[in-house]
Amino acid sequence: xxxxxxxxxxxxxxxxxxxxxxxxxxxxxxxxxxxxxxxxxxxxxxxxxxxxxxxxxxxxxxxxxxxxxxxxxxxxxxxxxxxxxxxxxxxxxxxxxxxxxxxxxxxxxxxxxxxxxxxxxxxxxxxxxxxxxxxxxxxxxxxxxxxxxxxxxxxxxxxxxxxxxxxxxxxxxxxxxxxxxxx
Amino acid sequence: xxxxxxxxxxxxxxxxxxxxxxxxxxxxxxxxxxxxxxxxxxxxxxxxxxxxxxxxxxxxxxxxxxxxxxxxxxxxxxxxxxxxxxxxxxxxxxxxxxxxxxxxxxxxxxxxxxxxxxxxxxxxxxxxxxxxxxxxxxxxxxxxxxxxxxxxxxxxxxxxxx
Numbered sequence: 001x002x003x004x005x006x007x008x009x010x011x012x013x014x015x016x017x018x019x020x021x022x023x024x025x026x027x028x029x030x031x032x033x034x035x036x037x038x039x040x041x042x043x044x045x046x047x048x049x050x051x052x053x054x055x056x057x058x059x060x061x062x063x064x065x066x067x068x069x070x071x072x073x074x075x076x077x078x079x080x081x082x083x084x085x086x087x088x089x090x091x092x093x094x095x096x097x098x099x100x101x102x103x104x105x106x107x108x109x110x111x112x113x114x115x116x117x118x119x120x121x122x123x124x125x126x127x128x129x130x131x132x133x134x135x136x137x138x139x140x141x142x143x144x145x146x147x148x149x150x151x152x153x154x155x156x157x158x159x160x161x162x163x164x165x166x167x168x169x170x171x172x173x174x175x176x177x178x179x180x181x182x183x
Numbered sequence: 184x185x186x187x188x189x190x191x192x193x194x195x196x197x198x199x200x201x202x203x204x205x206x207x208x209x210x211x212x213x214x215x216x217x218x219x220x221x222x223x224x225x226x227x228x229x230x231x232x233x234x235x236x237x238x239x240x241x242x243x244x245x246x247x248x249x250x251x252x253x254x255x256x257x258x259x260x261x262x263x264x265x266x267x268x269x270x271x272x273x274x275x276x277x278x279x280x281x282x283x284x285x286x287x288x289x290x291x292x293x294x295x296x297x298x299x300x301x302x303x304x305x306x307x308x309x310x311x312x313x314x315x316x317x318x319x320x321x322x323x324x325x326x327x328x329x330x331x332x333x334x335x336x337x338x339x340x341x342x343x344x345x
Contacts, residue, residue, distance in 0.1 A: 020240075040243065044266025048236035051228075052267075055203075055240020055248075079229025083237070087226075171271045179243055 001134055002160040003097050004029045007068065009134065010095065013141045018182060019066045020053040022046075022073040024104030025163045026097060030068060032164035037181035041167045041174055047076030050084065050094060057089040057149075060182060064091045064149075071098040071112035078120065084150050085124025092149035094126070099157045107161060118154035131155040184339050188315050189214035195322050196249055197224060201276070203241045205234045206251030211280030211341045216251065231256035232263040239273045247329060251278040254299050255292070257336075264334070265306055274329040277308070277336040284340040303336060310336035 003025065011034035020040045021027040027041045040056075042049050050067050057065040074081075074096055084092060100113045118128040129140045131153060140153055167174075193215050196204075204219045205226045219225035228234035231252045238248035252260070257279050268275055282288055283296010303310045309328060311321040321337060328335040
């Protein structure tokens with residue numbers, strides 16, 4: 001399964017929920033597959049999608065917040081796992097698309113294959129799921145439907161340097177429509 | 184700045200619709216933080232960039248936020264401020280303790296302390312130094328910046344070497 005296929009499946013299943021996407025190819029894929037007003041495309045500030053999502057989840061406890069994160073991104077902000085595990089937001093769902101690479105910068109390796117990001121999350125207090133293929137992803141998406149967070153869904157994906165087009169919305173427009181949509 | 188004034192500054196912001204106080208501790212700001220902890224209104228993050236990310240999410244959820252940090256942490260945060268806070272115009276008040284203001288401060292603060300005012304200017308973050316005689320006016324100025332969707336910084340100088 002590649003990143004775009006995984007993002008397609010998740011988008012089809014979670015419906016019209018809040019999504020915060022990491023910078024790089026993840027946000028571009030989301031933009032191409034499922035552009036909507038309550039997507040916050042983080043195009044700069046590497047590593048911070050989980051933290052931005054945490055801020056939203058704490059202030060909008062009745063809405064589910066989905067984070068589309070990458071291995072490179074979360075490795076830059078492992079501290080956020082400690083804060084999230086401590087605060088335990090029940091509406092926080094954290095997808096990690098792990099291709100063991102910084103795909104957006106040319107496919108340089110990350111250390112994710114040698115460590116287990118999901119186990120780090122588990123000891124901070126997350127519930128965790130591991131996914132390696134379409135079938136497992138579909139099963140986990142059914143399971144988390146009636147579950148509370150913080151939950152991490154770690155998805156092993158293939159490398160795929162084919163990128164979607166850049167997010168074409170102006171950042172101020174991304175902000176305005178996001179703020180309008182979440183009320 | 185004395186304990187009494189720092190506590191007043193916290194209370195002022197809490198009374199004026201600042202709902203979130205997120206940051207990384209700094210000894211120059213310790214009385215401000217202590218007041219917030221008493222009120223259970225402080226969230227301590229692992230790093231300054233993380234604090235800014237959380238505060239940005241809260242502000243996007245229409246809940247106003249202040250981020251506190253030492254100026255060493257401000258230096259850590261420059262890329263986050265330019266590529267998140269300024270890029271999306273997410274209004275946040277930064278409260279920054281200024282170590283290295285006195286040339287006789289500890290050696291690790293000297294260089295970054297010296298360039299602190301230039302760093303603020305370079306990235307175009309409006310700022311004011313707050314002192315006991317002007318804190319109310321400058322804190323009101325900061326609230327006004329938020330109303331115009333602008334971020335800003337309030338700086339508290341470290342005036343002793345203890």
